[in-house]
Amino acid sequence: MMPLTDAAIRNLGPRDKPYKVFDGHGLFILVNPSGSLLWRFRYRFNGREKLLSLGSYPLIGLKLAREKRDDARRLLVDGYDPSAERQKRRREEEPERELTFGDLSIEYMEKLRLEGRAEQTLRKQQWLIDLTLPRLGSMEVTEIRAPDVLSCLKEQEAEGKFETAARMRTTVGSVIRYAIASGRAVNDPTAALKGALVRPTKSHRSAILDRTQLGRLLLDIKKYHGEPKTAIALQLLAMLATRPGELRLANWSEFDLAAAIWRVPADRTKTRRPHRVPLPVQALELLQELEMFRMKSGLLFSSTQNWKRPISSNTLNVALRRMGYSKETMTAHGFRATFSTLANESGRWNSDAIERALGHVEGNEVRRAYARGEYWEERVELAQWWADQLDSYALEAAKERLV
The missing domain is CATH 1.10.150.130 (Tyrosine recombinase, N-terminal domain)
Structure with missing residues (x-):
C-alpha cells in the first residue's frame, strides 16, 4: 500500500457507493458519492475497533491529517482513547449548552x-x-x-x-x-x-343504538361480498365489544378455545393491563371458520397483500362504508357504544361488569381499591346473552326483508 499524495487525492472521483483510500497507520480518506472527501483514523482501544473523524479535505490537508493521526496514536500509547479525550476536551472548552x-x-x-x-x-x-x-x-x-x-x-x-x-x-x-x-x-x-384557543366541539364515534337498525347491519355484515375474514372480524367486533385495534392485531396464541377465553396482552390494551374476554358459543364458531384462513404469521386477520402483517386500521371502517353505512352512522369503534348502551338499558347486568367487559378501569382511585374483581362469572353470562341478542336482532331483520 503506497502512501497518499496530494495529487492522488485531487484525482479521487466519486462512485456509486462510498469507498476508502488508505494512507497508513490507520489513516484513510473516505470518498462519498456526493464527491466529499473525509479523513478518518481507524484504531483499536480495549479490543474494540473505533473511528475518529479528522475533518474534510481540502480544509484539512494531507500533512495536517497525518499530524492529527499521530497525535491520536500518542494518546493510545499513553493508554487514552482519542475519541473520549476529544469529547472531554469539548466539554471543558465549551460553555454548558442550554437544552432545546x-x-x-x-x-x-x-x-x-x-x-x-x-x-x-x-x-x-x-x-x-x-x-x-x-x-x-x-x-x-x-x-x-x-x-x-x-x-x-x-x-x-x-x-x-x-x-x-x-x-x-x-x-x-x-x-x-x-x-x-x-x-x-x-x-x-x-x-x-388556557382559554386562548378555539374550543373544539366534542364528537363521539358514531354508533347504531336502535335494535332494528342494528339487526339490519348484522344481516348486511353476514351477507358482505368482500373479503370473508373482514366479515368475520366485524361479527366478532360486534359480539365481543373489544377495541378494533385489539382485534385487528389478535394472535391465535392468545386464544384458549377449550376454555373459551381470549387473553389480550397488556401491551395492546389502552389501560396497559391484560384483559380477559369470555367467548360465547357464536364466537367460537366464527373462530373455527376463521381457522380455514390461518397463516404462519399467527395473526387472525392477516393482510391480503402481506400475510406477515395485520389488516390495516381502516379495513373495517372501509367495509362498513361499502355496505352503505356512513361515518356519521356507524364506525368500527361504535360497536362498543352499542353494546354498552343496550346492555345497560336491559337492566339485567351490573354496570361494573359491563365496564370490565369493555376493558375500562375505574377512574375513582378510592372506588377502584374496593372494586378489583373482574366480575368474571357475570361477564361470561353477559357475553352469551349479548351474542344471543345479536342473533335475535339479525333474525328479525331477515324476517322483515322477507315481508
Missing part, C-alpha cells in the same frame, strides 16, 4: 417508552411533537414564552384543526413540565394559554 425543546422532547418520548405506553400512543405523541419542532424545536426550553407556543398552535387553528391545536398545547406542556421536574426549566408557558 427538541432535546427535551427526545428525553420525554424515551420516558413514555420506558413507562410501557402503547405504540399507538407513542406514535400520536411523536406526531404532535413533530408539528411543533419547526417553530419550537431549536428554542432553548427556558426561553419559550406563551406567545411562542400560541403562534405555533394558531397555524393549526388557521387550517380548522382545533382538536389538533388543543392536543399540541397539552403535549408541549407535558414536555416542559418534564423539564421543570428534572430541573431544566422553571415555568410552563402553556398554563397561560
